Amino acid sequence: MTIEKILSTCVYCGAGCQILFTVDKEKNKILEATGANGVTNQGKLCLKGRYGWDFLNDPQILTKRLTGPLLRKNGRNSPLEPCSWEEAVGFVARRLTEIKKEYGPDSMLVTGSARGPGNEANYVTQKFVRAVLGSNNVDHCARICHAASVAGLLVSLGSGAMSLSVPEIEDAKVIFNIGYNGPDSHPIVARRIVRAKQKGAALIVADPRRTETARISDLHLQLKGGSNLALVNALGHVIIEEKLLDKTFIEAHTKGFEEYRELVKRYSPESTESITGLKPGDVRKAARIYASTKNSVILWGMGVCQFSQGVDVVKSLANLALMTGNFGHSSTGVGPVRGQNNVQGACDMGALPNYFPGYQSVTDKEAREKFEKAWGVKLPDKPGITLTRVPEFVLHPPTPEKKLRAYWVFGEDPAQSDADLSEMRETLHALDLVIVQDIYMNKTAEFADVVLPATSWGEHEGVYSACDRSFQRIRKVLEPPKGVLTDWEIFSRVSTAMGYPMKYKNTEEIWNELIGLCPSFYGATYQKIEKFGAIQWPCRDRNDADRGTSFLHKDGKFATKDGKGVFTAVDWHAPVEVEDQEYPVTLSTVREVGHYSVRTMTGNCRTLRNLEDEPGWVQMNPELCKDLDVKHGELVKLSSRRGFCFSRCFPTERVKKDAVYMTYQWWIGACNELTIGKLDPVSNTPEYKYCACRVEKVEDQNEAERYIKSEYSSIKARMGVDKEVWA
Numbered sequence: 001m002t003i004e005k006i007l008s009t010c011v012y013c014g015a016g017c018q019i020l021f022t023v024d025k026e027k028n029k030i031l032e033a034t035g036a037n038g039v040t041n042q043g044k045l046c047l048k049g050r051y052g053w054d055f056l057n058d059p060q061i062l063t064k065r066l067t068g069p070l071l072r073k074n075g076r077n078s079p080l081e082p083c084s085w086e087e088a089v090g091f092v093a094r095r096l097t098e099i100k101k102e103y104g105p106d107s108m109l110v111t112g113s114a115r116g117p118g119n120e121a122n123y124v125t126q127k128f129v130r131a132v133l134g135s136n137n138v139d140h141c142a143r144i145c146h147a148a149s150v151a152g153l154l155v156s157l158g159s160g161a162m163s164l165s166v167p168e169i170e171d172a173k174v175i176f177n178i179g180y181n182g183p184d185s186h187p188i189v190a191r192r193i194v195r196a197k198q199k200g201a202a203l204i205v206a207d208p209r210r211t212e213t214a215r216i217s218d219l220h221l222q223l224k225g226g227s228n229l230a231l232v233n234a235l236g237h238v239i240i241e242e243k244l245l246d247k248t249f250i251e252a253h254t255k256g257f258e259e260y261r262e263l264v265k266r267y268s269p270e271s272t273e274s275i276t277g278l279k280p281g282d283v284r285k286a287a288r289i290y291a292s293t294k295n296s297v298i299l300w301g302m303g304v305c306q307f308s309q310g311v312d313v314v315k316s317l318a319n320l321a322l323m324t325g326n327f328g329h330s331s332t333g334v335g336p337v338r339g340q341n342n343v344q345g346a347c348d349m350g351a352l353p354n355y356f357p358g359y360q361s362v363t364d365k366e367a368r369e370k371f372e373k374a375w376g377v378k379l380p381d382k383p384g385i386t387l388t389r390v391p392e393f394v395l396h397p398p399t400p401e402k403k404l405r406a407y408w409v410f411g412e413d414p415a416q417s418d419a420d421l422s423e424m425r426e427t428l429h430a431l432d433l434v435i436v437q438d439i440y441m442n443k444t445a446e447f448a449d450v451v452l453p454a455t456s457w458g459e460h461e462g463v464y465s466a467c468d469r470s471f472q473r474i475r476k477v478l479e480p481p482k483g484v485l486t487d488w489e490i491f492s493r494v495s496t497a498m499g500y501p502m503k504y505k506n507t508e509e510i511w512n513e514l515i516g517l518c519p520s521f522y523g524a525t526y527q528k529i530e531k532f533g534a535i536q537w538p539c540r541d542r543n544d545a546d547r548g549t550s551f552l553h554k555d556g557k558f559a560t561k562d563g564k565g566v567f568t569a570v571d572w573h574a575p576v577e578v579e580d581q582e583y584p585v586t587l588s589t590v591r592e593v594g595h596y597s598v599r600t601m602t603g604n605c606r607t608l609r610n611l612e613d614e615p616g617w618v619q620m621n622p623e624l625c626k627d628l629d630v631k632h633g634e635l636v637k638l639s640s641r642r643g644f645c646f647s648r649c650f651p652t653e654r655v656k657k658d659a660v661y662m663t664y665q666w667w668i669g670a671c672n673e674l675t676i677g678k679l680d681p682v683s684n685t686p687e688y689k690y691c692a693c694r695v696e697k698v699e700d701q702n703e704a705e706r707y708i709k710s711e712y713s714s715i716k717a718r719m720g721v722d723k724e725v726w727a
């Protein structure tokens, strides 16, 4: 037996934990995963890091690993059949060329992927879209995630990223944790919150649920869902009224304060009580605690971003930090804790409709000319469309010429993760061409004309960007199945077939090309990442002395053009779809601790599958359960204006009576059948955290259980899995 130890970065959340794998090289199997001494994880791992690699063994519990390209050889209604790579690449290149010729470059949209592929593959993807298709229609799941943080903070501070590093959290004196459930989402980041608390920090939590962080907090602001901006403006109001602000910082480093002061005059804790449901005394207390130190940190997540007013709340959180001088040194500032392992990276690489790699705007002539010269083509200067607008551009385009015809879905599963799934299915049906590039069959692949199979995390090299801007290496641990290609090679082959040769030899060659084009990444060579374990951008110099930047906006110098932080004054508005008689309860959707996003990976790991399985749970206040006469474990039917699904009742005091919570990891208990596709006008993120729904008792439980079972077997059979998993 040849045993090797190989170091890599975790593929699940953005914490960027370092994992040491013990590998049996002869059998090509992982034997064990243990925590390595990474900057954020210090030898620790959460359950996904420790057990989340089993999918690489292809146990086929949920979905089948793709091991060769599939094509509908005789049109849409014919089955997906195995084909050669030549056929698959030839088909994609021919169809894209035809569509481009007939309808123009902007009739296609390609996604990047924040998951396994890594930064190099995302760089190649956006280069392909811009240089070969001639469009900026490239986007990825940040859109349905932290896009509000990126858009909001770019305006307020000039940089959309976390201003501090994960390790700095533990030296904060105050943590204001809003709409963020670290213990489930980023357990290893949550560990730093616990440490901060142990070191004496005050912890304030704003969340309609009593999360674990809320449970250990000094003050839990259990606000009404959808009222964030009213609360944050009220906090600003108190800070001004009680003269808790940092005038010197405001004068020296910011602009727009006066307009903001005028607006928040209307937001006293007393006048906003009817919106937030919070006691004015608690809001005042929170403001006083937050403004009392220069090491106050704001951490936020999806409970801020997944609203039709997400961007405004992000800007208003930046206002709080600006007015109290909470920038410029370590353990302070703003922490939008990025979700996916490489969502920071997919943004860094320009898998966004308005940015080239390194946040260089596509509308900036100088930046465009630089990329034109490097890539030897003329590039489009108009930002592309965002992926959450795909349904609109397919089903109701602004003009017939603007209709979207082709969608290349790379490492995402919109038929499971996007809001309003019945509209998404209609959209996928109505497209002329759907290309899916994945490691597994997934729900979107069912609609694909062609499926391109890729190597997985663990089977290729590359770099991920963790939530705090740390570039870290991922390494090849196992040999991939025969018949799959790396994601960057798939794009390169199609590009070459379309007359723009891409002949990269390895990821390092791609990396060197891209850091050469991005001043803020220029110093982060493979050698340096290798040597120091992690390099946080900005890192501008190649010598070893430049080890990157742990916190941004040093000495109050912001990344905006004039170096000033910008106050923005915005009024609160209610969520788009509120409760009524027909749909009397709020539905909010969150995550399962042991499963990850669309579950193709964790659902195929035995230990994690054994923790939870279909159809998932709906968290309901015991009083609501009593009113509806439903008990723990019973199946209930949930419906909204857009669809219905079944879930199991989970009575819990953690949630209030007016709202129920579901996790979006399930096929049968698919909460996105219910969610609403209404978007924030700037970030285009859907309001996943709020829509109106109805919960009903299911009288015939046996019949419902039979339905769940047969539905599960039938979807799995469509995913190529025929084993019985109920045993």
Ligand SMILES: Nc1nc2c(c(=O)[nH]1)N[C@H]1C(S)=C(S)[C@@H](COP(=O)(O)OP(=O)(O)OC[C@H]3O[C@@H](n4cnc5c(=O)[nH]c(N)nc54)[C@H](O)[C@@H]3O)O[C@H]1N2
Residues within 6 Å of the ligand: 113, 115, 116, 117, 141, 142, 144, 145, 146, 302, 306, 339, 340, 410, 411, 412, 413, 414, 417, 418, 419, 437, 438, 439, 440, 442, 454, 455, 456, 457, 487, 589, 590, 591, 596, 597, 598, 599, 600, 601, 664, 671, 672, 675, 688
């Ligand atoms: N209701 C509701 N819906 C939500 C959310 C919510 O809170 N509520 N959250 C949203 C958020 S924040 C996000 S980020 C999205 C996530 O949604 P998605 O991005 O759709 O989900 P993922 O599970 O991350 O991965 C998508 C696909 O990538 C594939 N994949 C993994 N590694 C690789 C690889 O190396 N190469 C290739 N080619 N494919 C790979 C997986 O098999 C999977 O099919 O979901 C959103 N949906």
Ligand SMILES: Nc1nc2c(c(=O)[nH]1)N[C@H]1C(S)=C(S)[C@@H](COP(=O)(O)OP(=O)(O)OC[C@H]3O[C@@H](n4cnc5c(=O)[nH]c(N)nc54)[C@H](O)[C@@H]3O)O[C@H]1N2
Residues within 6 Å of the ligand: 013, 014, 145, 146, 178, 179, 180, 181, 182, 184, 185, 186, 206, 207, 208, 209, 211, 223, 224, 225, 226, 227, 228, 300, 301, 302, 303, 304, 338, 339, 340, 588, 589, 590, 591, 592, 593, 594, 595, 596, 597, 689
């Ligand atoms: N186990 C696991 N971990 C994951 C993922 C996963 O699928 N599984 N996904 C990853 C991804 S893609 C992401 S983006 C992150 C997301 O991680 P988080 O940002 O923690 O996201 P959520 O858990 O969806 O929502 C956070 C909190 O927002 C609260 N909330 C709901 N409505 C409101 C409101 O109106 N106001 C306030 N203040 N709070 C509200 C919810 O109760 C919830 O506790 O997690 C990552 N980590």
Ligand code: SF4
Residues within 6 Å of the ligand: 010, 011, 012, 013, 014, 015, 016, 017, 041, 044, 045, 046, 047, 048, 049, 050, 185, 186, 187, 188, 189
């Ligand atoms: S906290 Fe995140 S990065 Fe760390 S082991 Fe868990 S899932 Fe992986």
Ligand SMILES: [Mo]
Residues within 6 Å of the ligand: 144, 145, 146, 339, 340
């Ligand atoms: Mo996310």
